[in-house]
């Protein structure tokens with residue numbers, strides 16, 4: 001029986017979790033900073049570090065309490081070491097180091113992207129290897145091949161914006177606030193996905209790379225030529241007054257013409273993601289597809305992935321494990337514990353850490 005405390009603080013969520021044997025979540029606590037960053041339309045790094053400092057001690061304590069675990073009873077303490085905002089990473093990593101030093105429980109450093117992949121394995125139990133893993137969040141859009149024993153090979157990545165960033169930028173432009181993915185997801189089904197045709201420039205080089213900045217610019221051009229100032233201002237005002245408006249409130253301020261822009265936008269992002277996933281088995285002998293990261297919450301993506309007739313099973317984490325959390329960090333640390341792959345106390349937070 002191995003119990004691992006996971007700590008995650010790479011972006012705007014302070015999270016801690018205790019997971020047993022890489023598969024049983026005994027507790028998972030996530031303190032979101034949405035209210036802090038929402039009004040700025042994106043994550044403000046300095047504010048994020050400050051909020052992590054405030055939250056880290058109570059969040060870790062609550063995760064231990066809910067799990068009925070004590071520090072001394074842990075087999076390892078795992079923390080995200082990168083990639084992410086360096087000031088944010090430092091808070092979780094430094095706290096993990098100090099807990100490890102004080103208790104004598106070994107420290108394990110986890111790559112945040114590997115954590116997202118383990119969120120799926122944690123819930124699904126066994127997945128078929130080799131697997132394709134599509135990690136799509138606010139910071140990353142990566143397609144990996146994952147081999148038995150967690151060997152990673154990068155097949156493609158975004159050359160500009162991440163998929164979640166495209167959602168966030170379009171939502172901000174249209175007055176829906178931050179984070180944009182969840183709002184667009186809720187209103188897009190009310191529009192016609194074929195009303196606007198977005199075309200993607202053909203990618204030179206690696207056909208499995210992604211690019212979302214052209215799509216974002218196309219939306220911007222559309223907005224500039226359609227006289228939308230009044231509705232955008234009305235939605236901004238709604239978001240100022242309510243941190244989390246209902247879908248009915250959003251729809252009341254969003255004319256059909258705008259819904260007919262958002263539905264094709266979401267459709268285009270989903271299409272770009274799934275065509276890469278569907279094309280890549282030719283380059284691998286993949287037997288399953290894992291989709292994870294915040295954008296994996298997207299209902300249009302989930303429906304399309306299941307309807308795409310892919311030649312292998314597709315796995316998504318439940319929404320709570322798709323966005324940033326610490327259960328995925330504790331789960332990713334479990335195979336490292338088995339290998340006794342412990343981190344030294346002088347390990348540094350690495351903002352640009354890669355997985356493969």
Ligand code: KG4
Nearest residue numbers: 137138139164179181185294295298323324
């Ligand atoms: O994994 P995550 O919590 O943090 C990062 O590591 O970036 O992902 C957050 C991102 C944000 O860009 C957010 O807009 C997006 O995930 N997101 C969604 C949805 N829920 C969250 N995007 C599309 N549809 C959703 N339902």
Ligand code: ZN
Nearest residue numbers: 137293323324
């Ligand atoms: Zn993430």
